[in-house]
Amino acid sequence: MKSSPKKEFSTHKVSGIEPTIFWRIAEDIPKSLSWVIMTLSIIIPLFFWFIFTSYSGIDSIFLPTPSDVGNALVRLWQKGFLTKDIAASFTRVSIGFFLSTLIAIPLGIMMGSFASIRALFEPIIGIVRYMPAPAFIPLLIIYLGIDEAPKIALIFIGTVFFNILMIMDAVKFIPKDLIETTYTLGGSRWQILVQVITPYIIPSIMDTFRINIATSWNLVVVAELVAASEGLGKRILLAQKFLKTDEIFACLIILGLIGFALDLSFRLLLRFTCKWAFN
Numbered sequence: 001m002k003s004s005p006k007k008e009f010s011t012h013k014v015s016g017i018e019p020t021i022f023w024r025i026a027e028d029i030p031k032s033l034s035w036v037i038m039t040l041s042i043i044i045p046l047f048f049w050f051i052f053t054s055y056s057g058i059d060s061i062f063l064p065t066p067s068d069v070g071n072a073l074v075r076l077w078q079k080g081f082l083t084k085d086i087a088a089s090f091t092r093v094s095i096g097f098f099l100s101t102l103i104a105i106p107l108g109i110m111m112g113s114f115a116s117i118r119a120l121f122e123p124i125i126g127i128v129r130y131m132p133a134p135a136f137i138p139l140l141i142i143y144l145g146i147d148e149a150p151k152i153a154l155i156f157i158g159t160v161f162f163n164i165l166m167i168m169d170a171v172k173f174i175p176k177d178l179i180e181t182t183y184t185l186g187g188s189r190w191q192i193l194v195q196v197i198t199p200y201i202i203p204s205i206m207d208t209f210r211i212n213i214a215t216s217w218n219l220v221v222v223a224e225l226v227a228a229s230e231g232l233g234k235r236i237l238l239a240q241k242f243l244k245t246d247e248i249f250a251c252l253i254i255l256g257l258i259g260f261a262l263d264l265s266f267r268l269l270l271r272f273t274c275k276w277a278f279n
Contacts, residue, residue: 064246069253072246081235086254088230092148092223093216096155097209104163105205111164112171113197122168125161133158134222141227151223158219159212166212170204171197203274210266214259221255 021029028034046066052058053065060068076082111118136157140150174197182192224233232251239247 061243061245064249068246069249072244072250073253076235076247076250082254084230085232085235085251086258088228089217089220089224089232090258092151092220092231093155093213096152096220097159097213097216099152100156100160100163101209103160104167108164108167109171109193109197109201112168112174112201113193118168122165125164129161129165133219137223137226146227151220151228154223155216155219159215162212162215163208166208167201167205170201170208174200203270206266206270206274210263210270213262213266217255217259 021033029037050066053060053063064072073082076085107121111121133154137150137154140153144150144153178196178200179192182196187196220231221233221236224231225237228234232255236248236251239245239251
């Protein structure tokens with residue numbers, strides 16, 4: 001009698017770990033192994049960075065060592081630059097991205113729900129979203145000046161169209177049976193929009209924001225390179241002017257850590273608010 005594939009699969013183990021553990025499609029790996037792999041993904045690049053900068057003979061002006069970058073982080077923190085720059089950039093990103101969500105959520109749901117609304121807005125949005133957001137900077141400066149407004153507007157322009165289309169696509173994939181059942185039970189069009197469609201796509205909306213918030217940080221750095229007195233982009237520009245590459249690396253690392261923290265925050269928020277989506 002032949003053993004089942006599942007039973008056969010479970011019997012081939014080495015030291016308690018199944019030999020195909022790295023190649024499971026759409027399955028999790030043990031948490032302990034996951035933490036080990038994630039730790040190595042950080043330690044290994046740092047190790048090679050240290051080895052290369054220590055023994056390649058490259059001038060630290062062009063490629064600083066990890067210790068140089070660490071000292072630059074401490075120096076920027078002690079001078080108070082780091083906190084001010086992070087606060088300035090974070091405020092701009094938060095306002096610009098929040099404004100884009102106020103437009104994207106209702107319009108994306110409407111476009112996904114009604115073909116007439118989709119036909120009205122999708123062509124123009126499809127055209128504008130391919131226009132690079134930084135190309136709008138000269139116009140934004142002309143229209144809004146050089147204060148905070150053009151920086152926030154740039155983040156809004158660079159994210160709102162992608163948010164709209166991704167939310168629209170999430171609505172389009174809602175099972176038709178779910179909508180038809182609601183109609184059968186006497187539900188109105190408004191109830192379908194508010195009580196069926198919106199709750200169903202909340203996980204997709206959270207994933208959309210988690211992905212597109214990265215674009216906001218890219219754009220805020222670009223905006224601050226053009227005209228700003230504070231911000232991580234401005235700090236990078238000043239460091240470049242005086243060949244302080246250690247500070248450039250320090251700011252880039254801070255940007256990466258902020259992005260990673262935001263990504264984890266969205267994941268945790270999704271797990272706490274939409275537990276049903278993980279069952």
